[in-house]
Amino acid sequence: MKKLLILALIITISACKEEPKVDYTVVTGKITNKASGDFSIQSFDRTFEKTLEVSEDGTFADTLTVDGNSYVLYDGKNPIFMHLESGYNLNVTYDATDFDNTLTITGKGSEINNYLLSKRKNQKELFGNSKDTYSLDEAEYKEKMGSIKDTQLALLESVKGIPGDYLEKEKRNLNYSYLYKLSDYQGAHRYFTKQQDFEVTEGFLNELEGLDYNSVDDFEFSQDYKRLVTSNYRKEATDLSKKDSIENDIAFLKTVSSIDNEVIKNGLLFDHATFGITYTKDLDTYYNTYMANSTDDDNNAIITEKYNKLQALNAGKPSPQFVNYENYKGGKTSLSDLKGKYVYIDVWATWCAPCLGEIPSLKKVEKQFHDNNIEFVSISIDKLPDHEKWKTMIEEKELGGVQLFADNDWKSKFVTDYQIEGIPRFILIDPEGNIVDANAPRPSNSKLTELFTELSI
Structure with a gap:
């Protein structure tokens, strides 16, 4: 009897012990038909980034210490926006050639992440074409944004297994998304309708008051x-x-x-x-x-x-170099090949709307200074799968100057040496290869031609 009492006591003590707290997240999965290039995970605030190793059969597995909530898994083409917390154990699978229809997330924490997948898909479908939506009049636009919020809220409340704390935060988040879209309307409406003097009417943003x-x-x-x-x-x-x-x-x-x-x-x-x-x-x-x-x-x-x-x-310092970048007209081009002339560099990509917006102004400046001692160089940091898109855009938009394709998109040494975090980015280098301005004015800025004139270009 005494032995049985001792055994029962041991079992009771063991049952009362707290399970060890897990301070990591496990992410595993398989990518079918993955293209070449890195597969990484990055936090929204950019304080964390890690490259995940993918085996020849497309499988991957990693243990992550996370201190935030929002992350992005990215294979170079397909982004997966995720919510990660310590204790999650998620499995992600998809076919890279049919991403939207094959992406599957299972495991502990999958309820929230599958909700996020549905939410983003619905948001895209409900919002529609940006130009059409932002061109709506105020009443129509506000009604549409309200309808999107209500639909997303209904989706959230229909999902089973979402923790209460997350549910309450996400409800507030859906309202913040609605409010942000209202605050975004005036600028976007001006852009898409070309009505630069447009102002929202008094009361349109009343819901932001007291926030x-x-x-x-x-x-x-x-x-x-x-x-x-x-x-x-x-x-x-x-x-x-x-x-x-x-x-x-x-x-x-x-x-x-x-x-x-x-x-x-x-x-x-x-x-x-x-x-x-x-x-x-x-x-x-x-x-x-x-x-x-x-x-x-x-x-x-x-x-x-x-x-x-x-x-x-800083101005006067030797410029970082790019070496043997593919030239659209054939062959390879290095920065050193252009020594003896000023070099005005445009770092851009085919998917970058502000970059494309500078093209008409860039053409005008190129034409104005065509016979002067300056080379206009455009460096695309498009990813390799968009190489043909780059060539097609050069043809269709009749881009001039020296058109180059960087050797490793955002991770190209020239790009990282110049600490480029956003595009378009314009750089001016002197005939000796030294930096004149690592953040030169854009072509649409009159200060650029003033600078060229000041330098007697």
């Missing part, structure tokens, strides 16, 4: 909430820029620095600096303003590394 911009939970969970918060402080920064006659990017850092909430302040500072530091005209002031106000050591280390690399791109 709380200090919710850490929503800031970390909802990309659209973060966009709304960012937009709010951008407006304040514009006012400060005009008032104090300072550059808008510096004004934004100063405006955000007054936020009391450390998480939101640090998040906005980092999001802006990740791209902004590579574009700013006053690198030292930008960096010092950022560092004086950010209290996140990990973020600061990333921005400091960027700053140190950007020091090598």
